[in-house]
Every structure is written in C-alpha cells, then in structure tokens.
Amino acid sequence: MTFRGRHWIAFWLVALLGALWVVIYRQTSALNSARALADLREARAALEGRRAELDRRVRTAQSRTVLLPRARKLGLRLPADTEIILIPVPGSTSH
C-alpha cells in the first residue's frame, strides 16, 4: 500500500496533534508538580512557624519569671545548697 496525498496529510495531522498532546501533558504535569511542591513548602513553613510559636510559648512557660511566682504561691521554694545532694559518681576522682 502506498501513501497518497491525503494519507500524508492525515499522518502529519496526527503527528502534530500527538506532539501537541505531549507538550500539553508535560506542561500540565509540571504545573501540578509545581503546585504540589508549593503546597508542601507552604505546609512545611506553616509547621515550622507553629513549632516556633509553640517553642516560644514553652520557653515562656518554663521561664523563671513565670514559674517562680507560681511556685511561691504553691508554697514551694528554691532549695538551699544544703538540701541539694550530689551523689558522687562511682570511680570519679578529683582532678
């Protein structure tokens, strides 16, 4: 079977459509990937921001400025140095 004029035209049309489809597919896929990447980046930034905020709150809650007045209210106090027991580590020597 030999290709005639209209066959060639059909062939090139299909080839053109195929090439266009590949380009569009690749573009769409790239855009989806970019969008997913941006979403992940945003999610990460959001989590990091949340972690930083929680860190800040934990730090504030743990600070002596907050803890000491509350401890005093509960009747607690800092131990005197006589009340702090350092257990000698077996085998450790003065140097």
Add this chain to the structure above:
Amino acid sequence: MAKPLVRLRVVEIGLAAGLLGLLLRAGQVQLVEGHKYAAAAKAQRTERVVLDARRGSLFDRHGLGLALTQETYHVGIAPNELRDPARDAATIARQLRLAPRDVERGLHRRYAWFAGPFTTADVQPLRTTRGVHLEPMLRRFYPSSEFARAVIGRVGEDGRGGGGGGGGLERLLDSLLAGTPGAAVVLKDRSGREYESPARVISEPVAGNDVVLTLDAELQEIAQRALDDAIDNMQADGGDVVMLDPATGEVLAVASRRADGSMRPSAFTETFEPGSLAKIFAAAALITYERVRPGEHVSGEGGRYRLPDRVVTDEHPLPSLTLADAIRVSSNIALVKFAARLHPDEQYGVLRAFGFGSPTGVEFPAESPGRLRPPREWSRPSAASLAIGYELAVTPIQLAAAYGAIANNGVLLEPSLIREIRAPNGTVRYRHRPEPVRRVVSPEVAAKLRELLRGVVEQAGGTGERAALANFQLAAKTGTARRVVGGRYAAGQYTASFAALFPADEPQLVVVMKIDNPQKGSYFAAQTAAPVTRSMLEQALAARTVALDRARLSNVASTADRAPLDEPDGVVPYVVQWPYTPDTAATEPDRIIPNVTDRPLREAIRTLHRRGFHVVVKGWGVIHHTWPAAGEHVAPGTTITVFAEPPPAKR
C-alpha cells in the same frame, strides 16, 4: 492604457520589491537588531528574582535556639478577584488582626497591600481565599525576646546585622550568618503578573552558618533575673553579671540592665573603678615578688592612715593585719602599706599581665580596653590608689577573665562567646579551644591567692560571709568603690561589686556581679552583691541543665572542710542509696531539735539539715531562737524556722 502584460509585470515587480523589503527588514530585525529585541522580549516576559538565603541560627551551648529565621508573609489583596468581598474582608481583618475599617478602605483601591509581616499561623486560613496573594519573606525571630538581648543584638530592617542592625553578635557575625542569596527566573504575562510555573533557578541560595554560643540559657536566666531583682530591690541605677568557665574561658552568662529597663552591653563596653576587687592583684604582685613574709603584720593605724597626698581609711579597723587579714577584711590601709614595697613597674606589670588596660579579645564589637596608665604617667598617690582599685578602669568581663586566671592556676585565658560554628549541612567549621593569653602568676602563687580569697568568705569577719554556702566553699572578694559620674566622684554614689570562684577548690565558675549606685539599704558589696551572688549559685546548683560538672563538684563537696555536728549522733539522713527506692512504709522515730542559739546561721542550718529537718530562715546573722524550740521532739522532715539577728555591718 498599458497592455495587460505590462500591468502584470508591474504588479510582479511591486510584489518582488515588497517581498525584498520584507526580507531585508526581517534580516535587520533578526540579524542586526536581534539581540536588542530578544533582550526586550525577555525582560518583558521574564523576571530575575533574588532567592533569600536563610540566615544561620544562634544557639545556646545546649542547642536551645536563641535567634532563628522564620518564614513570614506580606499580604496583598486584589479586590476584583474576591468572591464575597464583605465576608472575605471580615475574615482577612480577623486573621491578620487588622482594623476592619483599614481592610474595607483597602478594598476600595485597585490592590491592597498589608506589609505585616504576618506569621504562617496568621495567613494559613487565607491561603485558599481567592484574591489573597501572599508574598513570603524570611524574618529573624527571637523565642525569648529579652534573653541576652544586649549580647545577641538585633538585625536591621534589611534582615542583616550591619547597617541599621542593633549591634551585638548579630552584627559581629553577620558575614557568617547571612549566607549567599540565590537567583531564579520566573515567567510573566504582559501585565507583569507571574505565571504559575516553576521558576528556573540560576543559583540556589546557600544558607548561613549556625553559631553555637557559649552561653548557658539557664544560667543566663538566673543571672538576668537575679540582676533584675537586685536593681529593683536596691533601687540601683543598673548592674552587670558575668559568669565564666575558668578552665576554658567560655562566657556562660552575661546580663546587663539599667534601671529604666534598657539593656546595653555594658559588661563589655563600660568601665568602672573596681575598688577592693583589685586588692587581690596587688596581693599577687606582693607574693610573686616576695615582698611580704608569711605572718608578717602591719599596723592598722586605728583606721586612719595619712599619706603625703591623701588620707586612707578603713571602715572596720584591726590593730594589726597580715596580708591574708587585709584581703579578708578588705583593709585599705594594710594594702597601701604592703603595696608601697612594690616598684611601680612591678605593680603595673602584674596589673597589665592580668589583662587590665587592653581588650580581653572576647568576640564582641567595641569592647572597651579599660584604663591603666603606665608608671610614667602616674602621680604620687597612684601606687596607693591602684593597690586599692582606684585610678584603674575595668570592664566586668576583664575582671571575670582576671579572676579566671587565679582560678586557672595562673594562666589568663581569652574569654569567648562562640563555642562552635556549623555549616548548613552540620559540618563543624570551628570549635572553641581554650586560648591562653599568658601565664600571669605561677600555680603556687595562684593557689595562695585562692586561699586569700577563700578566707574572705569562709573565715570569721570576712567581708564575703554573706555569700557563704553551707556545703560548698567559695573564694571571693567584695568591692565597694566610689562612683565616677561625668568625670568626678559623685557624692554618696557607690559601685558594689563581688567576684567569686565557685567552688574554692577546682573552681568551675567565676561570677562577677556589679551593682551601680544601690540606694535602698546598704551600699556595701558585703550586703548587696555578695548575697545576690550566693542566691545565683544556689539556683545554679538546683538547676538541672546548668554547665557544672557535678561529678567533680560532688568530690569537692565531699572533701570540703565541714564544721563538726554539735551533737554527733551518727545520723546522716540526707545520704540516699543509689538507685533510690522510696519506702513509704518506713517510719523513723522523732528527733530532738538541737540547740543552735548564738550559732552562725550557716552552721545552724547545716546542723539542722543533718538532723533531717527542713529549715526556713528568718533574718540573717547569728541564731536568736528556733520554732519549734530546741529540745522538742519532732518527726524527721519537720520544718524548723530559725530566727537570726544581723551582726554589725562590714565592708
């Protein structure tokens, strides 16, 4: 009228000429001006954007973040893109904590812009709102805003430590922290809006190095809080605290504050006359050059000693004093008399060797060298003045380094604020090693100096008694010096300072505390800076993560010279078995409360603790009575309140 053939030829020639013109123009556009048009098209359709590099973080020595970089956002709103402007405006105002009227006003413009910056938590619910455009930017974030603020400094509006930055380490380390920005190309439409397409990265941004500081967050907080309380309670003008590891020169805490709440890095940049704190350096010269014999006494002159140019006085005179007594009771007269045996070059040389008059080399911008004049510039009373800490201007960090040399067997180390520098991938690029500056005194002389300092706290009548800890010995010196304001001594204004080595044997911590012009209560360091230092050390001992070597400390504590129990009964109730297994069923018989009346506070507390009682102290000095009273039988663990009366004030 021309023949059709001729007309056709004319048309053909015209077409050919037109085509030729087109070809020539195309050639001109493509070949001659091609680069120009290509550049113009590229500029119209693409934009080169800078990719900000993440600034390196600052950590404390245990890895706690002190300065971090966080992504924040500017928010732009395109009103014509909003689906429900009224509802969206309300949401935006609520999320961004903006005044609703400001948002409403913004929606009347073509494009509203809110610079913020807003955190990720703020903008998270707006991400899906059509018409809201977020522009990310990296911003410096300090989890504890007041933490060592004067030392760390702040970045400027441009996110850099230089220029408009707030100085401190952010400025000094800017080139290390800043990193290298990257670049990328993005596509734009003809209106200049970016296409939603991946950017073509030309160069990736390189994050800055992370820096681990020598600061210990917990010690720093202890120091800051103690200083805040001291300034408030004593109505002082300001103060500084420096804590240093004498074995490495690492600065563990630096706190500086003024009465108005401002924080200047005055521990590095502002000088003061140390007064009696400098007496130990005169003693160092006297011992080094063997100008004083052990046990040699000088007269106390009844508390008033007239020199050709001035009169030297002692607050609490003794009839005669050894060098150890002179340091213990901080006698000006005895030190002046002893120091007269030194040649000016010797006296100057030792002070210079301890680092006075030159910057310590700590990594802090604009560190002050202090002032120590060479002997050729001295006046007649200079030698006497220097012996008791006048005509000498020092910074708290210089004092800490100098006392650190005494603790470190006579070797002066360069103090350091930087422990480690790490590349973004975690590789360690720099790790601090102790940097010896010079040997100042021999180990034997350093040991003798520590003994002199130990006497200040541990012996009766010492000016540092109020800093004494019950289980750990301290070596320290008090200093109360007149204060220079505007180049003159201000009437009634004093600087109370205290330098301590903790513990006295194998010191792990050098603490220098300075309180400027305490106005409420006593101004003497013995009653101001000394008890505050004790409180800081007690807190440091009680803290879990403080950089103290507790194994070494426990050995030192176990060998400390302890006073005997007043009624030894062989019971040492605070020794626990390891591993500890609590036995709630165990009961112990009641014990008799020992009589501690007229005993020094420290001894009384120690005695009661060893009997297994808790102690609450009211007042200080010697014990007046206890409640419950001595002789009563109470259960172990009962809280005994001891009431003490103060002894006379000491300098």
